[in-house]
Amino acid sequence: MAGALVERVEVSRSALVHNIHEFRRLVGRKRKFMAVVKANAYGHGLLEVARVALGNGVDWLGVNSVDEGAALRDAGVRAPILVLGYVPLRGLETAAARDLRLTVYNRETVGRLSTLAVRFEKTVPVHVKIETGTWRQGVLPKDLGAFVRDIRKRPGLFVEGLSSHFANIEDTTKHDYPRRQLEAYRQACREIDARGIVVPFKHMSCTASTILFPEPDFNLARVGIGLYGLWPSKETYLSCILEKKKPVSLEPVLSWKTRIAQVKKVPAGAYIGYGCTFRTTRPTVLAVVPVGYYDGYDRGLSNAAHVLIKGRRAPVRGRVAMDFFMADVTDVPGVKLEDEVTLLGADGRERITAEDLAGLAGTISYEILARINPLIPRVIV
Numbered sequence: 293m294a295g296a297l298v299e300r301v302e303v304s305r306s307a308l309v310h311n312i313h314e315f316r317r318l319v320g321r322k323r324k325f326m327a328v329v330k331a332n333a334y335g336h337g338l339l340e341v342a343r344v345a346l347g348n349g350v351d352w353l354g355v356n357s358v359d360e361g362a363a364l365r366d367a368g369v370r371a372p373i374l375v376l377g378y379v380p381l382r383g384l385e386t387a388a389a390r391d392l393r394l395t396v397y398n399r400e401t402v403g404r405l406s407t408l409a410v411r412f413e414k415t416v417p418v419h420v421k422i423e424t425g426t427w428r429q430g431v432l433p434k435d436l437g438a439f440v441r442d443i444r445k446r447p448g449l450f451v452e453g454l455s456s457h458f459a460n461i462e463d464t465t466k467h468d469y470p471r472r473q474l475e476a477y478r479q480a481c482r483e484i485d486a487r488g489i490v491v492p493f494k495h496m497s498c499t500a501s502t503i504l505f506p507e508p509d510f511n512l513a514r515v516g517i518g519l520y521g522l523w524p525s526k527e528t529y530l531s532c533i534l535e536k537k538k539p540v541s542l543e544p545v546l547s548w549k550t551r552i553a554q555v556k557k558v559p560a561g562a563y564i565g566y567g568c569t570f571r572t573t574r575p576t577v578l579a580v581v582p583v584g585y586y587d588g589y590d591r592g593l594s595n596a597a598h599v600l601i602k603g604r605r606a607p608v609r610g611r612v613a614m615d616f617f618m619a620d621v622t623d624v625p626g627v628k629l630e631d632e633v634t635l636l637g638a639d640g641r642e643r644i645t646a647e648d649l650a651g652l653a654g655t656i657s658y659e660i661l662a663r664i665n666p667l668i669p670r671v672i673v
Contacts (some may be wrong), residue, residue, distance in 0.1 A: 297671070298550060299549070299550040299582065299587065299669075300548075300549055300669050301335070301336070301337065301546060301547070301669070302546070302547040302637070303336050303337055303344075303545055303546060303673065304546075304547070305672050305673065306543075307521055307543035307544060307545045308336075308348075308519065308520070308545045309344065310543050311521050311542055312327070312345060312350060313349065314518075314540050314541055315502060315513075315515045315540070316349045318502055318503065318540065322511070323511050323512060324351040324352055324511060324513070325351050325515070326350070326351065326374065326513065326514045326515065327342070327353055327515060327519055328353075328355075328514055328515060328519075329345070329353050329354065329360070329364075330354060330377070331356060331662040332666045334516065334517060334658065335588075335660075335661035335664040335666075336545060336670065337670030338364065339364070339367050340670045341519075342367075342369060343367075345519070346371050351371065351372070352371060352373070352512065353369070354373075354374050354376050354514055354516075355373060355376065356375070356376055358375060358379050358383045358386050358390075360375075361373045361375055361387070361392040365391070365392075373391075373393065374392075374394075374419060374453075375387065375392050375395060376395055378429070379394055381400060381401065384404050384408055387416075388405065388408040388409060388416050391414075394416070394417075394418050395419050395421050395429065396419070397420065397423075397429050397430050399439070402442060402443055402446060403446070405448075405449060406447055406448050408448075409448025409449060410447050412448075415448055415449070415450050416449055417452035418450065418451060418452060419493070419495075420439060420440060420443070420453070420454055420455070421456065421457075422436060422455065422477055422480050424456045424473040424474075424476040424496075425472065425473045426457050426473075427459075428457070429457075430456065430457075433476060433479065433480040436480050436484065437484065437487060440484060440489060444489070451489070452492055452493055453492065453493035453494070453495060454480070454481055454484065454493070454494055455494075455495050456473065456477045458470045458473055458474075458501055459473065461498070461500045461501055461504070461524075462498075462525040462527060464527055467504070467505075467531070470501070470505070473496075477496050481494055492511075494511060495512035495513065496510060498524070499515050499516055499517050499523075499524050499528075500525070500528045502514075502518070503518070503532060503537070504528065504535065504537070518542060519545075521545045521546075522542065522646060522647070522657050522661075546636065546646075547638070548634070548636040548637060548668075549632055549634050549635065549637070550632075550633050550635065551582075551630040552601070552629055552630055552631050552633060554580040555577065555580075555627055555629060556577070556578050556580070557575065557576070557578075558572060559575055560573060560575055560576075561573075562576070564609045565609070566611045566613055569594065569611055570595055570609045570610045572609075576609075576620055577620070578609065578620060579606065579618065579619045582616055583615070583616070583633075584612055584614045584616055585613070586614045587664065587665045587668060588665050589612055589635060590612070590649070590653040590655070590660070591611065592654055593617075593653055594612045595609065595610065596608065596652045597644075597649060599619050599634060599635055600638075600639035600640075600644060601619070601621055601624050601631060601632070601633055601634075601639075602625075602626065602631065602639075603640030603641065603642055604624045604642065605642060606619040606620055606623075606624055607619065607620050636649065636660075645657075646661050
């Protein structure tokens with residue numbers, strides 16, 4: 293099937309399983325392990341990744357939206373699913389009906405959810421997000437006690453978890469700020485414990501913190517980008533070295549491929565693509581590549597990136613358009629129609645990484661992966 297597809301994203305089962313096992317080793321067997329599969333599993337394919345993950349030691353799944361959670365339930369996934377993002381009030385009925393756990397921080401959400409829980413005659417577990425310094429979602433620590441008490445008074449709701457999120461752990465080798473956040477979170481948890489309120493799950497982690505701050509007192513570990521074989525940042529890797537930790541072994545999971553739509557010869561002095569931003573200086577052979585910014589191939593890669601054809605690098609020439617761009621294959625012998633083009637991944641000894649494309653596009657690897665159009669088929673290989 294894969295060979296018949298023009299454009300496809302290949303997901304390496306062996307690499308994904310390897311990465312899961314690496315993080316399971318860090319997390320340990322006593323803690324629950326959540327694979328974060330939001331944003332179409334960071335572009336890798338929601339259902340494809342979830343099935344492999346749950347079959348290889350992952351306990352929970354983390355998503356951003358009710359739609360993602362419902363898609364997993366429709367596919368037969370029965371594992372605990374925590375919605376990490378915002379759920380509109382009108383979406384709470386679906387969440388309650390589909391047995392999704394919710395991250396909460398608004399009283400309006402809590403009130404509506406309790407009403408729905410009573411209607412459905414079920415208990416809905418919620419995880420309260422604590423604001424520790426990211427200033428995004430969350431309840432202020434000074435308001436946490438009253439917020440939790442309010443939830444506990446309402447029928448049909450159960451405070452299953454207390455969570456938070458780091459703001460500046462990936463972009464620096466100095467971790468004073470995340471340590472302050474960590475202590476603020478722990479202090480908030482201690483105050484809840486002191487009230488005699490038992491909350492089963494405490495979690496404040498991401499890939500970087502799982503590597504740098506293994507916290508045995510937290511019993512649910514959330515891991516995202518690392519599962520897909522990417523370090524969160526160069527600073528995270530350097531921090532690992534500076535702290536004399538053995539770096540975790542990660543294998544990239546995703547390859548993004550397509551096929552040549554046309555091969556054409558153009559003369560010296562020809563302008564290539566929209567805006568005439570590239571002009572040939574010699575007779576040139578171009579490969580027309582049927583991928584563009586609609587597919588997630590960033591326009592910032594125009595005249596900057598390379599693709600791989602027959603194990604060789606071919607530079608992108610001209611602007612990346614909505615559905616096409618061109619690559620110079622003058623120095624790649626024997627190129628023909630429908631030869632394979634690797635946009636991201638390895639071909640022979642050459643490799644193009646998400647970090648490579650991110651550097652050229654002025655962004656981060658997360659965005660390069662997450663923006664790959666979800667309509668492109670994901671194929672487990």
